[in-house]
Amino acid sequence: MGKKIMLQGTASNVGKSIITTGLCRIFKQDGYNVIPFKSQNMALNSFITKEGLEMGRAQVSQAEACGIDPIADMNPILLKPNGNNKSQVIVRGKVVGDMSSKEYHEYKLQLTEVLGDIFEEFEEKYDVVVMEGAGSCAEINLMERDISNMGMAEIADAPVIIIGDIDRGGVFASLAGTMLLLPDEYKKRVKGVIINKFRGRKELLDSGIKMLEDIIKVPVLGVLPYTDIKIEEEDSVTTRFKQKVNKGNIHIEVVRTPHMSNFTDFNIFETQEDVSLRYVDFGESFGDPDIVIIPGTKSTIDDLMFLRKNGLENQIKELHRRGKLIIGICGGYQMLGKVLKDPYHVENDLEEVEGIGLLDVETTFEMEKTTTQVKAILDENFHGYLENLSGKEVSGYEIHMGITKRNENSNNFVTVKQKLEQKVNYQVGSVNKECNVFGTYLHGIFDDIDFTRTILNNIRKMKNLEPIESNVKSFKEFKNQQYDKLADYLREHLDMEKIYEIMENSLRS
Known part of the structure; x- marks a missing residue:
């Protein structure tokens, strides 16, 4: 059976997709046969596979980082909001219909067996499965029927790392509060946390990190500084829409x-x-x-x-x-x-x-x-x-x-x-x-x-300007360079030895 790890978050846009992508690349670089997996994705950014099946774009980037072709089962459930209080529900790459949140809440329990079967197949075929959660893992009103975060971790029997975003403020409270809201059986799955998007001097965080670890009883596995590595982001939560990129002709x-x-x-x-x-x-x-x-x-x-x-x-x-x-x-x-x-x-x-x-x-x-x-x-x-x-x-x-x-x-x-x-x-x-x-x-x-x-x-x-050549000769090659850059960045700031230890221990448990 392959190794597995699941990245969950305190909220949306804390960096789950990008960190998952980077870990996929690291494991590939280390010689493993790796595959990404996100059970449920809500996004309008989608992709069509060679088979004509639809899936979320984030798992396409993660597949590229793994050096494999994207397949729809990497993202078995895709929800595409319609704007009429309903979402188009896509399962294993095919549309099954439009549903309200209530209708989908009832329907999704039918999908647990599907998710389990896909994950079991991945675990048998691949050395490492890198899993990504969705939104916050502490939505207590949805936890009973959760198939995105801890519910999926239970299906896969996977260890969990929780990511918090310090850039929006209150990261210690969000990480501690998330752990507080998790039932005891879910807390046991959490083996560490990551603080993402840090700006400033890390030594100023040290005392806070020590206090946080005493409160949540799991280690901080790394503090990731804010970076401008160009990796595709997840849907409209991105901040890129507010930016004016470059000042060219x-x-x-x-x-x-x-x-x-x-x-x-x-x-x-x-x-x-x-x-x-x-x-x-x-x-x-x-x-x-x-x-x-x-x-x-x-x-x-x-x-x-x-x-x-x-x-x-x-x-x-x-x-x-x-x-x-x-x-x-x-x-x-x-x-x-x-x-x-x-x-x-x-x-x-x-x-x-x-x-x-x-x-x-x-x-x-x-x-x-x-x-x-x-x-x-x-x-x-x-x-x-x-x-x-x-x-x-x-x-x-x-x-x-x-x-x-x-x-x-x-x-x-x-x-x-x-x-x-x-x-x-x-x-x-x-x-x-x-x-x-x-x-x-x-x-x-x-x-x-x-x-x-x-x-x-x-x-x-x-405009009477001379033509120029692109400094990027191939967009595919450019993205590969960014995946390598992301892997180097994570290796520098994460305790990869501890992350490998977490995955090894999960095999023996």
Whole structure:
């Protein structure tokens, strides 16, 4: 049976996902066959596997850190909030339906056997299983039916390390309070705690750490200083939306809609030295961007109404009139069309809604979700912003409910040549005649450095600036470097010898 360890937290956004990712990398570096596991994830950031199954993005990063392909069973339960007090429930990569919190609370007990079977299989096949909890592990109102934190630790019979975030203040109280609220049988599982996001001189914490250890009766396994290692974060709890990244010659602004999904599509821009990236939030206006991006969304019609209500739709139209590049990804692509039809009320009570109208396309929402990985060829005869891209290969993944049909005043964007590793031949996406508006269903398309850098250099040319090469030659290689950097950082600040001892002792218990 393999070794196992579970990272839980005092709250959301304390660093569980990133520390789990780093431990995955350390164990891989140390020669182990490692796999991540998070029983339940609530996130709008998702990914499609080679099999066409949907899973949370955090476990994709963790799989990459392990050096293995992501599979849906690494995140068997994914909850995607709909914005109507319900969430879409995805089990083992497939949608089982929309449920209210009450309905899901009743349903999730049916999933304990599924979780146990998956974990048992992982434990047999892999040397180490690195598990991640969700939110706070001390939600006493939910503990009876918990399958995310201590409930999952019980199923897996796993030792637990609890993470607290000192940056938000009160870390000693949050760690001590969390331990206080845990039943005795759960307290026994906790073998240590980690203090994360520390700023300052560690020696100032020493007396507090000693007092904390006396109170909670388990050791502090490390104090992690605040760091800027670029690892994908978990959904909307991230603080990156408040940051303006870089101060380059090219300005990109992304609309932060209420139900924005897959903001990881834009992480690549943070690696480009000539790009400034800003998320335009509620109540804010666009500046003077070179590129406007409408991102993917879990609720296209609701988010279109958000743009309309807040005046952002008219600002997008004005920026288009001024010749700026307007891009729509997935739900953003649907919004850019002439009309959105919802005959089955998949998204809304309205059966038809007028779109922004910058692309001559129509979208009809269907009952069945499209989830696939594809490889595609960019269409011919591109110019302007898309100059020098004609005929190049790109790849990505699709997650959408709608089917979008192009009309006569819209050109094709890509021709898909491979779908779920099978040869196909069909067109998808849309570009206007001027090549200053395009929409695509391909999440992850910007991860192709050549595609992204070509567009950025076309803008540089329009601004009478010399083209430059990306300092990141491969986004995959860049991420690998960040995983190694994260592993080095954790080795420096965590007691890895003690963590290995915890895992070894759990095998003998």
